Amino acid sequence: xxxxxxxxxxxxxxxxxxxxxxxxxxxxxxxxxxxxxxxxxxxxxxxxxxxxxxxxxxxxxxxxxxxxxxxxxxxxxxxxxxxxxxxxxxxxxxxxxxxxxxxxxxxxxxxxxxxxxxxxxxxxxxxxxxxxxxxxxxxxxxxxxxxxxxxxxxxxxxxxxxxxxxxxxxxxxxxxxxxxx
Numbered sequence: 001x002x003x004x005x006x007x008x009x010x011x012x013x014x015x016x017x018x019x020x021x022x023x024x025x026x027x028x029x030x031x032x033x034x035x036x037x038x039x040x041x042x043x044x045x046x047x048x049x050x051x052x053x054x055x056x057x058x059x060x061x062x063x064x065x066x067x068x069x070x071x072x073x074x075x076x077x078x079x080x081x082x083x084x085x086x087x088x089x090x091x092x093x094x095x096x097x098x099x100x101x102x103x104x105x106x107x108x109x110x111x112x113x114x115x116x117x118x119x120x121x122x123x124x125x126x127x128x129x130x131x132x133x134x135x136x137x138x139x140x141x142x143x144x145x146x147x148x149x150x151x152x153x154x155x156x157x158x159x160x161x162x163x164x165x166x167x168x169x170x171x172x173x174x175x176x177x178x179x180x181x
Contacts, residue, residue, distance in 0.1 A: 013038040013075045018107065020121050025078060032063070035109065035117035038075065042169060043086050045071040045098060045127045051145035053129065055094065057163070058141050063112045066141065069163040073122075086125040094143070095134030098127040104173060110164035118165060124173065 013031045015024040016039050031038050045053045053071045057064055072093040076085040086100045103126050109119045133143055146154075155162055155170060 011075075012078070013040075014078060015039075016121050018121075020105065022078075028075065029062075029116075032116040032118065035111075035119045037107065037119050037121060039123070040073065040075050040118075040120035041082050041086050041089075041123040041125055042073040042165065043071045043090055043100065043125045043127065045090070045094075045129045047128070047130050047145055049145070049147075051147050052151065053094075053133070054144050054146055054151070055135075055140045056142040058137065058139055061139075063114060063116050063118075064163045067163045068161055069166040070169070071127075072139075073165070082123045082125060086127075090127075093136050093139040095136060096129060096131065098129045100125040100127040106172065108165060108168045110168065112164070120165070122165065122169075124169065 011028040012025040013028050014022050015026055015031070015036055017023050017037070020039065022039075026034075026036055026038070030036075047053070054068050055071060056068050057066060059065050072086075072089050074085065074089040074093075076082060080088070082102050083100050087097060090100075091097055103124045105121060105123045107119075107121050109117060111117045135141075135143060152170060155167060159167060
């Protein structure tokens with residue numbers, strides 16, 4: 001666990017202003033402690049039945065453990081495009097590659113019970129895939145396909161099972177994601 005925390009502290013995020021212009025970098029954990037606005041992305045992968053691939057975050061994640069969320073999400077590295085970052089992280093977390101489309105972006109802020117806060121300029125990336133992922137157990141504990149309507153209904157009855165950013169994306173951009181797929 002100590003190695004994991006050390007590695008996490010060494011990962012840097014890109015600090016941005018409200019126009020998504022880079023203004024610096026900061027260690028990831030520090031950015032979450034200080035609620036600093038930083039660049040991020042959320043990947044939504046659909047299959048041929050128009051179902052979204054969800055992942056359940058690993059139990060040892062430092063925030064939102066065991067919660068269901070979109071296919072994958074993370075932070076861009078300096079010099080990396082949104083698409084490059086999305087493809088890299090999709091491979092690292094879910095073990096597959098697919099083409100991604102950069103659709104919309106928005107700013108959100110979500111505090112967590114552990115004192116950390118996600119304050120992100122989040123880029124929504126959409127792709128298609130019709131097979132099974134090869135999960136990285138350090139990142140993901142489970143996965144499933146669900147229709148957007150089924151997710152929306154389940155979120156209404158069981159919001160505690162989903163990550164904060166995923167709920168925010170659904171509330172604000174459900175129609176756009178439904179069209180973008």
